[in-house]
Amino acid sequence: MGTHFQVLTTDSATAARRGQLQTRHGVVQTPIFMPVGTQGTVKALTAQHLHDIGAQIILGNTYHLNLRPTSELIRDLGGLHKFMGWNKPILTDSGGFQVFSLAKLREIREDGVAFQSHLDGAKLFLGPKEVMTIQANLGSDIAMVLDECPPWPCEKAACAEAVARSYRWAKQCQQVATDNGFLAAGHHVFAIAQGSTFDDLRREAAESLASLDLPGYAVGGVSVGEPEPEMLKQVGATTPYMPVNKPRYTMGLGTPPQILKMIALGVDMFDCVLPSRVARNGLVFTPDGPMNLRNERYRTDPLPICPEISNYTTGFSRAYLRHLTVAGEMLSGTLLTLHNLHFFLDLTAQARAHLEAGDFGSWHRAWIERYEAGAAERKASRA
């Protein structure tokens, strides 16, 4: 355990690291953004598009895939990689977070979570054994343990209980993955540190999980409604207590500046539906902040979205992309998702390059400054 992840460079000005993570489907260069492919597809894109924009690893959602088409079906058809035609690494979550956010009538018990499907109301149960079995069926390169994600805000006593239960579940998940040969076969299992806004619980969660010596560690329970400074404080209260030689992952985050700030806190891996979700509504990212292509000002604009990034979408004018968006054409979703995911992938690629060049600290501050100034200017000119 431990040789699967190498820290290649550590930044002198921040806690940022440049690393590489070995998986059953190849090496992932970190820091890295991971596009989200909830139902066996990154919405609106083909696998070819994902290769074209430099995606190294994508996410699958255990909760959704287990409901439909079921993990057994995917297993019988050769696993999720083959099913969806993606031959690079896949990380899957445990499904626990979706049980909390999507399912009906959930009940947390010591042995897991009972709930009803949001699709048809079927009564279901996910415990440590179930989530690990499902992720083994999917053939996940990185499986996440089951955890209990406390709401925000949250009483400290309830949070301490969630941290303790998440530790017990992580240990049980590790046992299942040991017993069924999942870990021995080179699949990874990452544990999740909870603790809400309580620094001491965050530290306790990180340190107790570190003792399990799992292949990677995530910060969970962030971006659940708390303000951004609080969110960054929670990440900063967790990462120092995670093993240095294991990859660190913040789940479900964030905006481009947030990602850079978290890289500076020592986080290696990110996933977020933000870029693909807003793309389907006409919002695109640029180094000068987000741009709403539905805006009338782009009706006759012959320029590409932004000159600094080059992909299939940048071959088209803002006027054309706006037209597709206003007309409700599917191609708008495809082209804008392609651009936004490339923007996030390119951002982490730039971060890697600046870590190698040794100027990550100054670069990331300047990048955020330009982005936020541009966003403020666009906002003001709309007013």
Next chain:
Amino acid sequence: MGTHFQVLTTDSATAARRGQLQTRHGVVQTPIFMPVGTQGTVKALTAQHLHDIGAQIILGNTYHLNLRPTSELIRDLGGLHKFMGWNKPILTDSGGFQVFSLAKLREIREDGVAFQSHLDGAKLFLGPKEVMTIQANLGSDIAMVLDECPPWPCEKAACAEAVARSYRWAKQCQQVATDNGFLAAGHHVFAIAQGSTFDDLRREAAESLASLDLPGYAVGGVSVGEPEPEMLKQVGATTPYMPVNKPRYTMGLGTPPQILKMIALGVDMFDCVLPSRVARNGLVFTPDGPMNLRNERYRTDPLPICPEISNYTTGFSRAYLRHLTVAGEMLSGTLLTLHNLHFFLDLTAQARAHLEAGDFGSWHRAWIERYEAGAAERKASRA
């Protein structure tokens, strides 16, 4: 006039021809199927996808593009090819058919058609000058004249009037395209023969339009509700009176067997929304008839859609494509549209190859027989 189209081979057993059509954006090999790109995009596909599946020429819809984003905007941005990133030929219709099928409160006058936009109710007018100006703004390689499409069924007197008016409009369109240099610049204008189910009016329409010596001719007013035998009879009552040395086009047609039957009647060009429209509902074409991927029987099916055709979509199992369709994922629309349009393009490519090999007659009969037997079998096994 006339050197832009060459008939390379004529079939001995049928009236089918193998030809090639020169346009401002390259040569089109005929017979050919043309994917429909109504609003400046073939729904759900990128231009790259269209190149990958061998599309040679696509359609644009004047009615839609003129309402949104307007033909002036497209002209100012360099024309439709540049706007949508498609560097091969584009044929545009006149917008007349959509006025009849989509617009509100339409009124046919001698100088054109007054109507209200289906989008916002704006009062608009399309006459010969307007439709030719719009298509010149779009930079169309092949512009269609304005015509009056009688409904089915239709009184003979009313039909004769529509035929006569369509002739006058065609002549006026030709005059506009001569005066503004459109024809001299190598753009083509195709006229449209109407005549409903009246053989003598069909012949009169074809012969009178032929006297205008335009670059191409279409059969209009077919597939407007009449049964298939009647539709084929109308095409067969028109094509013999069209010039041999000009391309022939049946507008808005048809199923794969219908396309082969019309090729046998001497038609060179086809367009139809059928393959892309049904794809978005999970229906795909195979040499053994259409296949509804929503059907439960494909839930665990590891096979590709059909083994005889190879494209990006055939890399996926029916089970995966069914999953995407049932889950409502956009990728289903993209992958199934790609397959269906490739199937139609491949069908005309096969027709061209068999015309060259000299066995089109027997091949097309056998192809239709297999397709219809397969379709009947699938239908029976659903019952």
